[in-house]
Amino acid sequence: MGAPKQKWTSEEEEALRRGVLKHGAGKWRTIQKDPEFSPVLSSRSNIDLKDKWRNLSFSASGLGSRDKQRVPRPKAPSSSPSPSPQLLLLPATNNVAEASPPEDCEKSPQDDKTPSPKLYSSMILEALGELKEPNGSEVTTICNFIEIDKSYKLTDSYAKRALAPMKDPSLKKKDSAKSSKAAKGQGLFTAASPALGAAEAAATKVADAEAKSHLANEHMMEVERIGKMAEETESLLELASELYERCSRGEVLTILQVAHREF
DNA sequence: ATAGGGTTACGA
DNA sequence: TCGTAACCCTAT
Incomplete structure (x- = not known):
């Protein structure tokens, strides 16, 4: 067939991000049908949007492949463990x-929020x-x-x-x-x-x-x-x-x- | 219709 | 061979 894997272009990616910022994450159907992004995301289904956004979020969370575990964040990403006053x-x-x-303050440790x-x-x-x-x-x-x-x-x-x-x-x-x-x-x-x-x-x-x-x-x-x-x-x-x-x-x-x- | 898990294809 | 990205399937 023609396209085993249709990679996402920059335009599509940007349209997706703008769509999420506009309508919010989760409204994939709304974003896909939005006249603003419809021409760009015409060949993408709402599921595709969801998957792409998932990949984006996933990649961004563990940037640089420094963390094997994506969800747990026991320590602050601060690079310097200096005893100097920290921002709380x-x-x-x-x-x-x-x-x-x-x-409240307590939630399940698996929560990614x-x-x-x-x-x-x-x-x-x-x-x-x-x-x-x-x-x-x-x-x-x-x-x-x-x-x-x-x-x-x-x-x-x-x-x-x-x-x-x-x-x-x-x-x-x-x-x-x-x-x-x-x-x-x-x-x-x-x-x-x-x-x-x-x-x-x-x-x-x-x-x-x-x-x-x-x-x-x-x-x-x-x-x-x-x-x-x-x-x-x-x-x-x-x-x-x-x-x-x-x-x-x-x-x-x-x-x-x-x-x-x-x- | 959306979220999540699983599978396949591609690149380093 | 491993990691990532696109794709597919299923439950809610």
């Missing part, structure tokens, strides 16, 4: 109402790595991804907070956003902590996007878009810096607090 973010069950049934306290920066890094967007990922996309894939329900306050440009009328360039803004007044941008590492990674993505935009300016690349991404990334960077400051003093912050920025 515990999911607050207060305002996580929407998609959170009566589940991260029963153990996971580093927030790790989630962001995971989202970035999993999205694999060549131009970097927007904060809202990252939030959506975390919500969907990790079954975390972030309050919309966080989304608004991250989306809304707080200030910085003088901010125009991405590189300046990466270096000067973060170190402003504090100078703790040393990439020595996982949180700052995540922020730096995000900033680097934006900077890389700028370089690529000059080379391959196809159709969806605009200066305004880049600037917007820079602003959002900068907001995330500031948030990470502030979090690190607080957590360095041994404070334990909940996602709820972070969402409302009351800490």
